[in-house]
Amino acid sequence: MADLLSTGVSGLLAAQVGLSTTGHNVSNVNTDGYSRQQVSFGARAPQAEGRYYVGTGVDTVAVQRAYSQHLNAALWSAASSKGRADAFQGLTDQLNNQLSGSSNLQSSLDTFFGAVQDMANAPADASARGVLLARAGALASTFRALSGQFGSLDGQVQRQLTDTVASINSDSAAIAKLNERIRASTGEQPADLLDQRDALIKKLSGEVGISVASQSDGTLSVFVGNGQALVSGTQSYELGTAQNSYDATRLEVVDKGTGAVLSGRIGGGTLGALLDFRSNVLDPAQNQLGRAALAMADAMNAQHAQGVDLNGQLGGDLFTVAGPAVQAASSNAGSATLAADIDDIGALGNQDYVLSYDGSAWGLRDGSGATVAMSGSGTAADPFKAGGLSFVVGGGAASAGDSFRIQPTRNAAGSMAVAITDPNQLAAAAPLVGSAASANTGSAGVGALTVADGSDPNLFAGSSIVFASPTSYSIDGGPAQTFTPGTPIEHNGWSLTLDGDPAAGDSFGVQANANARGDNANALKLGAVANLGVLDGGATSVGRAYGQLVGQVGSAGALADEAAKTQNAVFNQAMAAQQSVSGVNIDEEAANLVRFQQAYQASAQIITAANTVFNALLGAFRG
Known part of the structure; x- marks a missing residue:
């Protein structure tokens, strides 16, 4: 009878573990990361009874989570x-x-x-x-x-x-x-x-x-x-x-x-x-925003400098904008310095660069680490040039491993400002006008007339160009000069390009614009900057x-x-997929509750039966 009691108790304890585990699963149904737990049972070793074995109950082997490492x-x-x-x-x-x-x-x-x-x-x-x-x-x-x-x-x-x-x-x-x-x-x-x-x-x-x-x-x-x-x-x-x-x-x-x-x-x-x-x-x-700011400032300033304002002065910068930023590495051991400027905005890219010294020579790499070819020697007279930039190495000597990062456009947009405050300083008029003599017999006409050097003191002095032959001209009676079609004629800070072919005896004049106050020639060109190719070699x-x-x-x-x-x-x-293995299924857990509850009750009945038999045996001995 003791074996029957032990068997019943083992079943009762196993069912209790099953009920506790199922309850734990149900309680954690909404717990993030919780894995459903399962109880493993195993039959106890049987007891030999002559020619046969009698089972002795059940053991709880393990409580494990339903889990897949994969x-x-x-x-x-x-x-x-x-x-x-x-x-x-x-x-x-x-x-x-x-x-x-x-x-x-x-x-x-x-x-x-x-x-x-x-x-x-x-x-x-x-x-x-x-x-x-x-x-x-x-x-x-x-x-x-x-x-x-x-x-x-x-x-x-x-x-x-x-x-x-x-x-x-x-x-x-x-x-x-x-x-x-x-x-x-x-x-x-x-x-x-x-x-x-x-x-x-x-x-x-x-x-x-x-x-x-x-x-x-x-x-x-x-x-x-x-x-x-x-x-x-x-x-x-x-x-x-x-x-x-x-x-x-x-x-x-x-x-x-x-x-x-x-x-x-x-x-x-x-x-x-x-x-x-x-x-x-x-x-x-x-970088791209700064690149657009630089392009805007450069194009507008260049064109504005080609006009005159209401005060009769050549246009100055319309916008100011910061140039390339140079940052020395904190680990630099040498005393070399670096200055960077924009050399050709049309070739200016959209990336940063690192200029480094290997102990014998300077090398340039872009943001991806790719080597960038440079020309020049890095001096003020012969600066390094690459990617639309020029670099001048100054200061003292560099040490091996020293480097500088150059950000050509990063700070440009944040620094952009208007350079003038007086509306009268807006240069809307052309500073000079060119004319062809009415008696000219060639097909040449006045093409582009631009300011090449605004600092020339004789810029606004009138000039006369006379052709002795289709390939030779003189200015204001000066020495003969060779004319090549398509090549500008430059004098006193201005540059004139003729359209067509001049003939011997043809003459052209360049004078200061007498109607600068009402002229809009440069204003029209300022408006054309909206569609002017400035970046990417003139494509953008x-x-x-x-x-x-x-x-x-x-x-x-x-x-x-x-x-x-x-x-x-x-x-x-x-x-x-993970929850299909590890997730708690309420319906399944409800079924488990019923199953373990019934097992618990059945095990209790085994204990009751063992008690009844034991009492009957005691009663028989007392009788």
């Missing part, structure tokens, strides 16, 4: 991709909103050139001139505002980098502590601690791309980048942020222990998205440069939106 690894990978895609989409959406918001540059450009046309229609009208000056100020303000918004977004990225790194360090430390508790557990590993660790790893994978390796002692090691450990056994290793070697206001992600920069090696998760967005979307957008206008900016940001945004949709779908599929 599905969990797939979920972590999907979480990393989703975290990156969601963060990248949010950032590109902000950038697109900035470009299409109240500081829309295209609207400001259209309004500005509309005001230029109004001045061309009434060049002497003070009101039209005042409006143009105001529109020029508004255009410069729009460039600055957009640059400021880009800068604010860059600051947001900086703050998010710091916050994300702090969160990664916190999660890594928590995983290491759970590793310690799991390793210290005896027997079967605790399912709830394993779930907590997996949930943290999933969260961590959403913050940064990671790889996970299982160890023989039950711990998990977590790595980021190209093998940088975040967690190894019970030890966690922190990431940190440090100043960029060229720009102290810019943060890079580093290994806090060694200081090694990890920014270029981190992918996936929110941290990867922040670094990728900053390097591949925001920085190029800032200011408006098109801005259109390229909108296009590249819009394209990045569209790709980010598609990536976010795709990665969310992949994540949902991975989650569904």
Whole structure:
């Protein structure tokens, strides 16, 4: 009878474990990261009774979680991709909103050139001139505002980098502590601690791309980048942020222990998205905006210098804008300095450069690390030239490993301003007029007449050009000069190009514009700057440069939106697959409750039967 009682008690205890586990599952149906737990039972060793064996009950073998390492690894990978895609989409959406918001540059450009046309229609009208000056100020303000918004977004990225790194360090430390508790557990590993660790790893994978390796002692090691450990056994290793070697206001992600920069090696998760967005979307957008500002200022200033204002003075700069920024590496040991200027805006690209010294020669690389060919020797008389830029190395001697980063356009938009405040200084008129004598017999006519040197004191002095033959001319009775068709005639700071072929005896005159107050010749040319090819070797206008900016940001945004949709779908599929194994099914748990409840009741009946038989035996002996 004692065996029957023991059998009943074993069944009662097994059913109790089953009920407790089922209740635990039901209670955690909404717990993120919880894996359904299952009870395993095994029959006790039977007792020999002569020629046969009698069963002795049941043992609870294990309480284990329903788990698939493969599905969990797939979920972590999907979480990393989703975290990156969601963060990248949010950032590109902000950038697109900035470009299409109240500081829309295209609207400001259209309004500005509309005001230029109004001045061309009434060049002497003070009101039209005042409006143009105001529109020029508004255009410069729009460039600055957009640059400021880009800068604010860059600051947001900086703050998010710091916050994300702090969160990664916190999660890594928590995983290491759970590793310690799991390793210290005896027997079967605790399912709830394993779930907590997996949930943290999933969260961590959403913050940064990671790889996970299982160890023989039950711990998990977590790595980021190209093998940088975040967690190894019970030890966690922190990431940190440090100043960029060229720009102290810019943060890079580093290994806090060694200081090694990890920014270029981190992918996936929110941290990867922040670094990728900053390097591949925001920085190029800032550069392109600055490139448009430089093109606008250069083209307008060049044309404005070709006119005269109401005071009879040649036009000065209409806009001011900052040139290339040069940043010395903080590790430079030498005393060399570097100055950079724009040499050819038509060849100016949309990227930054690094000029470095290897101990014997200087070399230039672009943002991708590709070598860029240079001409020149780097002196003031013979500067290095590449990518539309010129570089002059000065100061003392450079040391091997010294380098400088050049940002040709990064700060241009944020510095743009109007250079004049007096509407009368707007140069709407042509300073000079050219004329062909009525008695000329050749087919040549006055073509382009431009100012080549505004500082020449004889610029406005009248000049007469007389051709002794179709290939020879003299100016103001001076020595004979050779004429080549298509080659400008230059004198007293002006440059004249003839259309057609002159004949012997033909003459042409260049005089100061006597009708400068009512003339609009230069104003019309200022208006033509809207469609003038300035960048990319004359192929890209200011408006098109801005259109390229909108296009590249819009394209990045569209790709980010598609990536976010795709990665969310992949994540949902991975989650569904993982939950199909590990998730709690309420209907199944309800059935288990009934099953274990009935088993409990049946085991209780066995105990009752054992008690009845035992009492009957006692009664028989008393009788």
